[in-house]
Amino acid sequence: xxxxxxxxxxxxxxxxxxxxxxxGLSVTMGLMGFVNLAHGVFAMLGGYxxxxxxxxxxxxxxxxxxxxxxxxxxxxxxxxxxxxxxxxGRSELDQVLFSMGLILISxxxxxxxxxxxxxxxxxxxxxxGQSVVGGIELPxxxxxxxxxxxxxxxxxxxxxxRTLFGARIRAAVDNRGMAQAIGIDTGRLFAVTFGLxxxxxxxxxxxxxxxxxxxxxxxxxxxxxxxxxVAVGGLGSIRxxxxxxxxxxxxxxACKYLLPEMGSVFIFAFVFALLLWRPNGITGKR
Amino acid sequence: MSGSAxxxxxxxxxxxxxxxxxxxxxxxxxxxxxxxAIIGPNGAGKTTFVNLLSGRLAPSSGQxxxxxxxxxxxxxxxxxxxxxxxxxxxxxLFPNLSVRKNVFLAVAEHEGVAWNLFRSAASHRRQFDRxxxxxxxxxxxxxxxxxxxxxxxxxxxxLEIAVTLALRPRVLLLDEPAAGIPTSESHIILSILDTLPxxxxxxxxxxxxxxxxxxAQRITVLVQGSVMVEGTxxxxxxxxxxxxxxxxxxxxxxx
Amino acid sequence: xxxxxxxAVLVLPQAGTVGARKILPMLLWVAALAIPTFAPxxxxxxxxxxxxxxxxxxxxxxxxxxxxxxxxxxxxFGAGAYTAGIMALRLTNDPLITALSGMAVAALVGLVTGSCxxxxxxxxxxxxxxxxxxMLHELANMATSVTGGDDGLQxxxxxxxxxxxxxxxxxxTAFYYSLACLFAAFLLVRRVVNSxxxxxxxxxxxxxxxxxxxxxxxxxxxxxxxxxxxxxxGLAGALQAQITQFVALRSLSLELSGDVLIMxxxxxxxxxxxxxxxxxxxxxxxxxxxxxxxxxWYLGQGVILLVMTLFVPGGVLGLVERVRRSxxxxxxx
Ligand SMILES: Nc1ncnc2c1ncn2[C@@H]1O[C@H](COP(=O)(O)OP(=O)(O)OP(=O)(O)O)[C@@H](O)[C@H]1O
Ligand SMILES: [Mg+2]
Numbered sequence: 033x034x035x036x037x038x039x040x041x042x043x044x045x046x047x048x049x050x051x052x053x054x055x056g057l058s059v060t061m062g063l064m065g066f067v068n069l070a071h072g073v074f075a076m077l078g079g080y081x082x083x084x085x086x087x088x089x090x091x092x093x094x095x096x097x098x099x100x101x102x103x104x105x106x107x108x109x110x111x112x113x114x115x116x117x118x119x120x121g122r123s124e125l126d127q128v129l130f131s132m133g134l135i136l137i138s139x140x141x142x143x144x145x146x147x148x149x150x151x152x153x154x155x156x157x158x159x160x161g162q163s164v165v166g167g168i169e170l171p172x173x174x175x176x177x178x179x180x181x182x183x184x185x186x187x188x189x190x191x192x193x194r195t196l197f198g199a200r201i202r203a204a205v206d207n208r209g210m211a212q213a214i215g216i217d218t219g220r221l222f223a224v225t226f227g228l229x230x231x232x233x234x235x236x237x238x239x240x241x242x243x244x245x246x247x248x249x250x251x252x253x254x255x256x257x258x259x260x261x262v263a264v265g266g267l268g269s270i271r272x273x274x275x276x277x278x279x280x281x282x283x284x285x286a287c288k289y290l291l292p293e294m295g296s297v298f299i300f301a302f303v304f305a306l307l308l309w310r311p312n313g314i315t316g317k318r
Numbered sequence: 319m320s321g322s323a324x325x326x327x328x329x330x331x332x333x334x335x336x337x338x339x340x341x342x343x344x345x346x347x348x349x350x351x352x353x354x355a356i357i358g359p360n361g362a363g364k365t366t367f368v369n370l371l372s373g374r375l376a377p378s379s380g381q382x383x384x385x386x387x388x389x390x391x392x393x394x395x396x397x398x399x400x401x402x403x404x405x406x407x408x409x410x411l412f413p414n415l416s417v418r419k420n421v422f423l424a425v426a427e428h429e430g431v432a433w434n435l436f437r438s439a440a441s442h443r444r445q446f447d448r449x450x451x452x453x454x455x456x457x458x459x460x461x462x463x464x465x466x467x468x469x470x471x472x473x474x475x476x477l478e479i480a481v482t483l484a485l486r487p488r489v490l491l492l493d494e495p496a497a498g499i500p501t502s503e504s505h506i507i508l509s510i511l512d513t514l515p516x517x518x519x520x521x522x523x524x525x526x527x528x529x530x531x532x533x534a535q536r537i538t539v540l541v542q543g544s545v546m547v548e549g550t551x552x553x554x555x556x557x558x559x560x561x562x563x564x565x566x567x568x569x570x571x572x573x
Numbered sequence: 574x575x576x577x578x579x580x581a582v583l584v585l586p587q588a589g590t591v592g593a594r595k596i597l598p599m600l601l602w603v604a605a606l607a608i609p610t611f612a613p614x615x616x617x618x619x620x621x622x623x624x625x626x627x628x629x630x631x632x633x634x635x636x637x638x639x640x641x642x643x644x645x646x647x648x649x650f651g652a653g654a655y656t657a658g659i660m661a662l663r664l665t666n667d668p669l670i671t672a673l674s675g676m677a678v679a680a681l682v683g684l685v686t687g688s689c690x691x692x693x694x695x696x697x698x699x700x701x702x703x704x705x706x707x708m709l710h711e712l713a714n715m716a717t718s719v720t721g722g723d724d725g726l727q728x729x730x731x732x733x734x735x736x737x738x739x740x741x742x743x744x745x746t747a748f749y750y751s752l753a754c755l756f757a758a759f760l761l762v763r764r765v766v767n768s769x770x771x772x773x774x775x776x777x778x779x780x781x782x783x784x785x786x787x788x789x790x791x792x793x794x795x796x797x798x799x800x801x802x803x804x805x806x807g808l809a810g811a812l813q814a815q816i817t818q819f820v821a822l823r824s825l826s827l828e829l830s831g832d833v834l835i836m837x838x839x840x841x842x843x844x845x846x847x848x849x850x851x852x853x854x855x856x857x858x859x860x861x862x863x864x865x866x867x868x869x870w871y872l873g874q875g876v877i878l879l880v881m882t883l884f885v886p887g888g889v890l891g892l893v894e895r896v897r898r899s900x901x902x903x904x905x906x
Contacts, residue, residue, distance in 0.1 A: 067696065118883060124695065125642045126882045129838055132831060133878025140872035248868075252827065256703050263700040297711045300704045307704075308689050311697040372786070398788035410786070412779035415772075423776045424787040426769040432789065435770045442769065485787060 034168050039286045045174045047281025048181035049243050052236030054261040055188070055273050056229020062205045062268020064120055064222055067127040070134035071233055072251035072258050078104045078234025079246035080142060083151045093156065097180075101235045108230025112223045120222075135251045143248040150247040177239055184235065185274070192270050201225055205268035260303050266313030275314060323386060325350045325519050326371065326402075326489050331380035333363075333370055333543075340366045342543040343380070348489065348519045353511075355522045355530045357554075358540035359563065364523045365407055367540065368493050372404045373397045384489070403487025407494045407523075409474045413467035417458055417477055420466050421449045424484035448484070455513050456480045457506070472499045479510060490520045496529055504529045531555070539563075598846065605752060609745045617744040617816075622853055623751045624812045627758055629837045629848035631805035636834070637843030638766055639798045640778030641691075644699055644830055645706030646806060648686070651713065651825030652679040653807030658726040658820035659719060666730060668750070672811040679807020680800050682709075687799035691792060703827070710825040726820035747816035754812060758805050763845060765801065774798050778843075835874055838881055841888030850889050 057071040081100035085091040091099070111134075119130050155173055162169040192198040204211040204218055212218050237246070244254055261280060265273030283299050291298070306314075326348040333341040340363045348354055358364055369375040371382060373394040381390045384400050392400075412420050425445045426432040440446075453459045456476040461469060466477060475498050482490065496504040504526050511520060511533065524530050530537065530551075537554045539546045547557055554560055605623075609616045628650055635641040653675035660671045690701040713720045720726060733739045739746060765771045773794055776784045781791055814820045823829055832855070840851025858877070863870035885892050 061696065067699065115879075115883075122882075124699075125636060125640075125838075125842070126886065128642055128644070128699070129834070129878050130882040132835075133875045133882065135875070136871045136878065137875030140868040140870075140875060143866075143868040143871070255827075256700075256707055259696075259700045259703060263696050267696065293715055297708050297715075300708045300711070304689070304701060304704050304708070307697050307701055308692065311693040313697075374786075394785055395788050395790055398786070404786065406783075406786070410780060410783040412776050412783065414779055415775060419772060419775075422769075423773060423784070423789075426773065427788045432769045432773045432794075435768050436764050437769075438764070438767050439769045439772050440767070445769075481783075481787065 035289065037166070037168050038170070039282070039289055041170055041174065041178075043282030043285035044278065045177050045181075045281070046240075046243055046285055047278035048178060048185070049236050049240030050257060050261050050281055051274050051277035052181060052184065052239065053233045054258045054265070054277060055270055056226075056232045057258060058262045058265055058267060058269060058273045059201065059205070060222075060226050060229045061262060063201065063208075063225055064116075066116065066120060067124055068116070068131050069128060069255060069259070070131035070138070070251060071230070072254055073135055073138040074104050074108055074230035074233040075237030075240075075244075075254075075258075076138065076142065076246060076250035077107065078231075078237035079241045079244075079250070080146060080151065081234065082238030083153055083241060083246055084146075087151075087154050093159070093176075097235060097238055100238045101231045104234030105227045105231030109223055109227035111230075112226040116226065117219070117222070135255075138251060139248045146248075148248060150245040151241070153241045153246075155242075173242065177243075180239060184232070188232070189270065197224075256300075260300075262313075264303060264306060264313050266315035269313070269315040272313055272315030322349050324348060324383070325385055326521075327383040328371070329381045329383075331367075331370055331382065332378050333366055333375060334378045340543050341370060341377070344540075344543075344545055346538065346545070348521060350488070350519055351517045352519045353522075353533055353535045354520065355524065355534035355537045356540055357524070357527075357530055357537060358546075362540045363543040364540055365493055366543075368404055368491050368521075368523065371491060372402060398485060398487075401486075401488030402491070403482040403485045403489070404491035405478045405482045405493055405495055407497060409471070409478050409498070411466040411474060411477060411481070414465055416463050416465055417453065417469065418446075418449055418462040420477055421452050421480050421484050422446065424481045425449055425452075428485045452480045452484055455483070456510055472503065475499055476506070476510070479507075483514075488518060490514070490518055492520065492522045492524075494524050495522070496524050496526050501526060501528065508533055598849075601849070602756065606749075609743070609748055613743060616748050618856075620744055620748045620751050620816050622856055623748070623755050624809050624816065625833070625836065625852045625856070626848045627751070627755045627812065628806055628809035629833050629840075629852050630755075630758060630762055631802045631809060632833050632837050633842055633845070633848055634762060634765070634774075634798055634802040634805070636837060637847065638771065638778065639774040639795060640781075641795060641799065642699065643702040644827065644834075645702035645704075646802075646833055647825055647827070647829035648706035648709045649679045649683055649803040649806035650810035650813070650829065650833075651709060652682045652803075653810030654814040654820045654824045655713060655720060655726070655810075656807070657811035657814040658729045661729045661814070662726065668815055669735070672754070672808060672815065675811025675814075676804045676807045679810065680804040682807075683800045683803025684796070687796050687803070691795050691799060706825065706827065706830060710822070710827075713825055714822060720822075721820075723822055725822055726814075729814060729818050729820065744816065751812045751816060754808060758808065759845075762805070766845065770794070770797070775843075835878060838888050839877060841890035844888075844890050847888055847890055854889065 053072070053075045057068060060066065061068060078100045081103050082096045085096040085099055086093060119127055159173045159176060161172055163172045163175065192201065200211070200216050200221055204216060204221055208218060237244070244250065257280065261273050261276045265276035280299065283302070284296065287294070287296065287298055324347040328344055328346045331341055331344040331346070332339065344367065356364055356367070366375065370377050373389070373392060377390065381388055383389065384397060384402060387400070389397050389400065412423065422439065422445060425448050426439070426442070429445060431442060431445060450459065450462070453462055456479055458473060458476055458480065461473065466474060469477065475495060479492070479495055495507050499507065507529065514520065522530065522533055534551055536548065537551055538548045539554065539560050541563060546563070547554065547560060549557070605619070608619045632646050635643060635646070656675040656678040657671040660674055665671065686705045690698055690705065693701060714722055716722070766774070773784065773789055776789070777791055777794060784791055810824060813824065836851040836855040837848055838851070839854055840847035840849065858873055859870055862873040881888065887894070
C-alpha cells in the first residue's frame, strides 16, 4: 500500500514536470513544424535562473518561479524572432542540426557561468523535510509542486480552450494557410507561442529542480524524455502530452522503484511499440 | 469503341473528407485508346478523383477496376505496374536532379533495373536511350543536364509528363498538364499526346477549354464530386446546364 | 546539389575540373599511406580518424543520400564494437572473423530496428531512432558480466592479422588495416551511390511522393540503404575495438551519434568525400578546443552547427564548390 501511494505520488509529480516542460514543445512543433531538440535548454535556464534568484539573491520560491519564467519567456521570444524563424521551412536535417547547436552552446555557457556541478536547490525550512499523510512519509516540497503544477495546467487549459488567443493557436495548428487567410498574423503568433512555451518549460525546470537535477548536461540528458512525451502525446495537442507525461512519469517511477535495473529499457521498449502502432501519437491521426 | 472491354472503370466511387462528400457515387468507364477529358469548376473533386484512381487516396466506398481487375485495395505501386500512370497538378519532380536523371529514375523503376546496386547507372545505355527519346518527344533535350528546379515552370510541366510517360502507361491520367503553360503554348501538350501509341487511354483534366475541346472525344463534367453530364464535345458545348455552371462564367478560365 | 558534381563527371567532361576532381583524392589516398613512415607519432590518431571517416561515410548513405535523419547511428557502431570485443574475449580473436561478425550483427540490428522504424517519418522516426539507441545503451550498461557495463570491455586483444601482422604498439598494422577497410568501403559506397539504386535513393530524398508515383517500393529501398549503412557502421565499430583493444559504453551513446552527424555535415553530406573532410576537421578542432575546458569544445561544436545551418549549408565541400563556381567560368548553366 505504502509502495503504491509513494509511486503514485512521485510519479504524478514527475509526470507534471515532464508535462510542463514538454507541452510548449508539442504546441510549437505542431504550429511551426519545427523539430526543436533544444526545448530542454529553456527548462534548464529556468532552473538555473530560479536557483540563482533564490540562493544568491535570497528571493522566496514563489517570487523566483514567476521571475525565472518571465526571463526565459523573453529569451525564447527573442531567439524565435532572431534565429528560429530563419529556419522555418528548412529541411528536417537543418532544424535538427541547428537545435543541436543551440543545446551545445547553452551547455557551454551554463558551464562557464555556473560550473560543471549540479545546482542544489535551497528550499526554505517550511518546505524541507517530510509530511506524513495517512501514515506515509512524503516530501513536503512535492506537495507544493503538485499543487502549483495543477494550478498552472488548469490555467493553461483555460487559455487554450476558452480564449481568443487559444482559438487562434488551434486554428493555426489545424490549417496555417487558412489561419493566415482569415487575418491571423502567424509570425507574431509563432513568436508569442514560442515564448510562452519556453516560459512554461522554464517553470517546469525551476519547479522540478529537485526532480531533474539542474546541471549543464540537462538538455542532452533528458532530451529523450521530452521528445518521447511530444511524440507519444501527438503534435499540436495539449491533452495528448498530458496523458503521455503522466504515464511516463508513473511508469518510470514504478520501474525505478520495482525494477531498478531494467526500468528504463521497459519503458522505451513500450514507447517504441506504441510509436510503431501510432506514429502520430495517441491523439494524432493514424 | 464501346464494343471493347473498358480499361478503367469505377463503380459507385465515393470519398468523404470529414462530413464533406468530395467524390459522390461516380460510375466512370474509359476504353483503350479513348481520349477523354474531365472538366469542372475549382474544387469539383477532379484531383481527388485522380487520387482515388491512382491509389493515393482510398475511397470511402465503391470500386476501381483496371483492365477488368478490381484494384480498389491495391497500392499505388501495384497499380503503376498494371499500367496506370498519372501526372500531378502541382509539379512533383526531383528538384536538385538533372532533367535526364528525373526521367531515368522512372525508366529504371519501370524496366526493373532500379535494384541494381553495383552497376553504374551511367552504363545503362538502353535505358538512357529511352530517356533521351522521351526528352526528345517533350522537347527538353537541350536542357537535359539542367537541374529540374532551374527550368522555367512551363518546361517543368513538360518534364512532369515525360517522367510519367517513362512508365509506359496503358492509362494516362493528366491532372491539369497545361496549368502554368501560357495558353498560346498549350498546343505543345497536344502534340506530345499525339505521339502516344493509339491504344493508350488518356484522361485529361484541364480548365483550358480550347485544349479540352480540341483533345477530347468525350467529355465528363464533374460538379460537386458527381458526374453531371457526359458526352461528345458538341453535346457538352450545347448543354444548357454546363454553359450556366461552367462555360458561362469564363471561357478560358485558368485555375 | 550532389548531382551537379556527378553530372559534371559523367556528362560534361571539362578537362581541368575532372582532372582535379580525380587526381586530388588519389593523391590524398597515397599520402595517407605514407603517414606511418613520415609521421609515426601520429599513426594512432590517424587510425582513429580513419575509423571515424568510415563511420561518417556509413551515415552519409542515410543522411546525405537517402535523406534519413537518425539520432541513433551509434547503436550500429556499438553493435559492431561489442560484437568484436565480446567475440575476442570468448570465441575467437581473429581480426577478420570478428570484423565480419561485427558487420553482420550490426546489419542484423539495422534490419530489425530499421524494418520497424522506417515505417514512420519525421518526429516519430527521430524519437524511435533515439529510443532504439537508448535501449541498446541501457542494455549494455546493465549486462555487466558480458559487456563490462560502465567500465567498458577491457583487455580485448586480437590475433595477428592474417596470422602474420601483429597489432604492434606503434599502431602500423592497425593503421594499414583500417585504411584498407576504409578504402574497400569507399569503393563500395561509390559504386552504390552511382548505381540506379543509389540514384533512386536520391530520388527518395528529393521527393518520396513522386518516387512512389513512379512505382518505387520506397520502404524496401530505404531499408536496403539502412542495412548497408548499418553493416558499414558495424565494421567501423569492430575496427575501433580492434585498434584500441577496448570497447567503451560511449560507443553506443547519443553523444557519439551527435558527433558523427556533426562530422558529416561539417564536411558536407551527400558528397562522398564529406566524411573525409569533416572528420579530420572535427578532430582537429576538438584537439584544439577540448584540451583546457570541455565547455570550449561544446561551444565550438555548437558554433559550428549554427554557422553550418545558417550560413554554410552543404558543409566545407559545398562551400568550396560554390566558391569555385563563382570564381570559375560563370557561363555554365
Ligand atoms: N486532403 C483533403 N482534406 C480535406 N479536404 C480536401 C482534401 N483534399 C481536397 N479537399 C477538398 O475537396 C474538394 C475537392 O478538391 P479537389 O482538389 O479534388 O478539386 P479539383 O476539382 O481538383 O479543383 P481544382 O480545379 O482547383 O484543381 C475541395 O473542396 C478541397 O478543399
Ligand atoms: Mg485539382
